[in-house]
Amino acid sequence: MSQTIKLPETMKAAVMTGTRQIRMEDHPIPKPRANEALIKVMAVGVCGSDIHYYEHGRIGRYVVEGPFVLGHECAGEVVAIGENVTRVAVGDRVAVEPGVTCGTCSACKAGRYNLCPDVQFLATPPVDGAFVQYMTHREDFLFEIPTTMSYETAALVEPFSVGIHAARRAGVQPGSAVVIMGMGPVGLMAVIAVKAFGAGTIIVADLEEKRLNAARQLGATHAIQVNRDDAAAIIEELTGGIGADAAFETAGNDRALLSALKSLRRGGALAIVGLPPQGDIPLPIPFIVDNELDIFGVFRYANTYPDGIRFLSSGMTDLDAIITDRFPLAETWAAMERALTSKSDTLKVIVYPNGTD
Structure with missing residues (x-):
């Protein structure tokens, strides 16, 4: 280490020891490599993937084997840097982009590094995550945040990034009409993203009124409760019978996917x-082809x-509508149980490994 501040020798870590089991352990504080920084983790958001690993022990081909640390939506303070680090300095407040890629494969060189086959992504087995007091991370995936941005907001740059990426992929433009199916945390962050891209009409759909209310607070212009309203008829009316320019499906629901598809112009x-x-969902191919x-x-x-940091630090939105629950690291098990069992009452759960922001 170089340019360090005084640190303890050990730290607390919330370790998953089995499905729906979290145990607090003492771990040595890691030492940063030459191109890494040591981060004092200040806020971690609980993600749907964390909950899935916690409940089932796997997502597809990624299987939790042995003790494992969850959490990848995170932000904190740089407290030590490796000898070759120039991008950040001790004392910097940073958002942590959790996927460290190789930088040399064809996907990385094409700027689509999210497709890197060798990515090391926090809390994706076998890579431990951020429910710890300190963690190391490569400097090029650390981004300084302004003093006006809280650590919990900085942690939410991660799910917000999904919305930004979806908006770019779908070509959302100023004035666009956008439908978003599913108002979980990712769907809510997508509302903020398309608003930042200038969408003129933002139509959201979900089962839960609490989530729809949050979407309205974040910028949705119209909200549809799908078990009560005729979503197709409402979308047709709101778009003048033309259909939406873009639609996002964020819930992982086959019926919502087909509804999103049918909502398009x-x-x-x-x-x-x-x-x-x-694994497989039938799609109406003639409809897709005929409508190109x-x-x-x-x-x-x-x-x-x-862009995520710039958008969220601009004051354009108030994330209090999303953050519903806060827990210290010692209560990570309770945080996970809350997110798993109270989905109708919770939106985003935040864990604070080193005390509140």
Whole structure:
């Protein structure tokens, strides 16, 4: 280490020891490599993928084997740097982009580094995550945040980045009409993203009134409660019978996916963000072809953090509508249980490894 401040020798870590089991452990504080910084982790958001690993122990081919640390939506303070680090300095407040890529493969060189086959992504087995007091991270995936931005807002740059990436993929423009199906945390952050891109009409749909109210606070112009309203008829009316320019499906629900697809105008674009539990979903190919629809898969994000920090620090939105629950690191188990079992009452749960912001 170089340019360090005085640190303890050990730290607390919230370790997943089995499905729905979290244990607090003492771990040595890691030492940064030459191109890494040591981060004092100040805020971590609980993500849907964290909950899935916590409940099921796996997502697709990624399987939790042995003790594992969850959490990847994070921000903190630089407290030590490696000898070759120039991008950040001790004392900097930073948002942490969780996926460290190789930088040399064809995807990385094309600027689509989210598709890097060798990415090391926090809290994706076997890479431990951020439910710890200190962690190391490569300097080029750390982004300084302004003093006016809280650590919890900086942590939410990660899910916000998904919305930015989806908006770019779907070609959202000023004045666009956009439909977003699913108002979980990613869907809510997508509302902010399309608003930042200048969307004129933002139509959201969900089962839960609490989530729809949050979407309204964040900038949605119209909200549809899908178990009560005729979503197709409302969208048709709001778009003058033409359909939406773009639609996002963020819930991972096959019916929501088809509804999003059918909401589009001719030549519109569908961004598929959510991952459904089933592997194959039938799609109406004649409808897609006849209307020349563009369909985009959205896998994480790339080159989004600078814009994300700028958008969220601009004062354009108030994230209090999203953050519903706060827990210290010692209560990570309770935080995970809250996010898992109270989905109708919670939106975003934040864990504070080193005390509140």
